[in-house]
Amino acid sequence: MSYQVPSYQAKLVGVFGCPVAENPTIVMQEAAFRALGLHWRYLNIEVRAEQLADAMRGLRAFNMAGINLTIPHKVTVLPYLDGLSAEAALIGAVNTVVREGERLIGHNTDGKGFVRSVQEDAGIHPSGQRVVFLGAGGAARAMAVEMALAGAASITIVNRTADRGQPLVDLLRRQTPAQAEFALWDGPFVVPAETDILVNATSIGLFPRVEDAPAVALDSIRPGLLVCDVIPNPPKTAFLAAAAARGARTLDGLGMLVNQGAIAFRLWTGRDAPLAVMRQALEEVFSA
Ligand SMILES: NC(=O)c1ccc[n+]([C@@H]2O[C@H](COP(=O)([O-])OP(=O)(O)OC[C@H]3O[C@@H](n4cnc5c(N)ncnc54)[C@H](OP(=O)(O)O)[C@@H]3O)[C@@H](O)[C@H]2O)c1
Incomplete structure (x- = not known):
């Protein structure tokens, strides 16, 4: 009889921003993780402008799989990245970081x-x-x-x-x-x-x-x-x-929000995102 050692260690992603408490992306990403049975967690992490360097070191130290960036970090994050998608380079801003081994690659899914x-x-x-x-x-x-x-x-x-x-x-x-x-x-x-x-x-x-x-x-x-x-x-x-x-x-802008999140989900997990689940989760938030 073999005993499977359980892993209690979740893969971590989330968002760095300030303010970030009311950012609803967590709701659709966590709903998507649950729907696909993925042991992943999405965290809303308040990071002030002057703390971004420390936060990016923390991202590496915690071995996070990636991060979303919102106000005020979408442009100021660029020096902390090891590479950019062609589109993010053109746009000059990043809303999604993906960890590839030791490299942090910036994308823009908006x-x-x-x-x-x-x-x-x-x-x-x-x-x-x-x-x-x-x-x-x-x-x-x-x-x-x-x-x-x-x-x-x-x-x-x-x-x-x-x-x-x-x-x-x-x-x-x-x-x-x-x-x-x-x-x-x-x-x-x-x-x-x-x-x-x-x-x-x-x-x-x-x-x-x-x-x-x-x-x-x-x-x-x-x-x-x-x-x-x-x-x-x-x-x-x-x-x-x-x-x-x-x-x-x-x-409406909900479709854009869901789809940019679905593209980030795919970049992080390699899985197709459950779009309907994500949209429904957000609709419930916005109608509450
Ligand atoms: N649905 C989604 O997935 C999604 C994704 C990203 C952002 N958003 C939303 O998009 C909106 C814009 O975000 P952003 O990052 O582009 O903001 P931003 O960089 O601050 O730009 C805001 C733009 O709106 C203009 N503006 C603001 N108030 C105005 C007014 N009263 N009259 C005329 N123009 C006005 C500004 O003009 P000036 O240049 O003259 O200041 C600027 O061009 C936000 O509400 C954000 O939540 C939605």
Whole structure:
């Protein structure tokens, strides 16, 4: 008779951020681990900006399998990594680190999560699409780069200053085949008639300011336009509700959140993520 020695040692992943207490990714990742019977744990770890170097040493010391990064670490983590995926290098920011032996490799799954949601949830391939992004922050940068690499014909970046908008347009022109232009956002934005996909990539409408919506001339939203929101909470934002009332198709930010998490899950575990389980876990959090 053989006796199997049990292992009580879980594989560890998690998120470094500040603040991090309310970050809900733990809920979908732990639900996915349970669904696949994996002995993995996801931890929300508060790391202040000045503690990132120590935290990255801790990641190695605890032999963690990887980590997610959120505000304020997505860019400042770069010096602590041994390599980057080609897309993370282009975007210049990392939201997922994967440990490969002694090497820490940085990825960015935000934009890929959005592209996958557009393809799988909305049923639209990015190829040839004319896309307008409201906002030019980290999320817009990741989404715009990935949509351009996936074949979008044109990308318009709309922002209230050129400080962040123009460098993103320059990057898209230099490094991707898409046409790119900047538009100053100094009043209700009039959506160009030829637009296929309009994306709110700002934080406007995020809980608890659920009544807020980005300044867009609603009469320029036409039936058939795909209107997307990066805000996952609430999934049905005031902006998406207004667009739907104009006859537009809508895509919520929950799909992007689930898909970026599913891509990180696959990078860490090597297993396909249970998407439906992850989405349901988050929906329960956001409807509580
Ligand atoms: N669903 C997902 O998976 C997912 C993933 C990542 C992020 N997100 C969400 O995406 C949102 C943006 O994140 P981020 O990292 O890109 O933030 P960020 O780097 O701070 O950028 C925010 C952008 O929104 C613009 N903005 C903010 N308030 C505005 C206002 N009142 N009027 C006009 N523009 C405004 C900013 O313009 P300025 O440049 O002029 O300041 C900037 O372009 C957050 O709510 C985040 O939770 C969702």
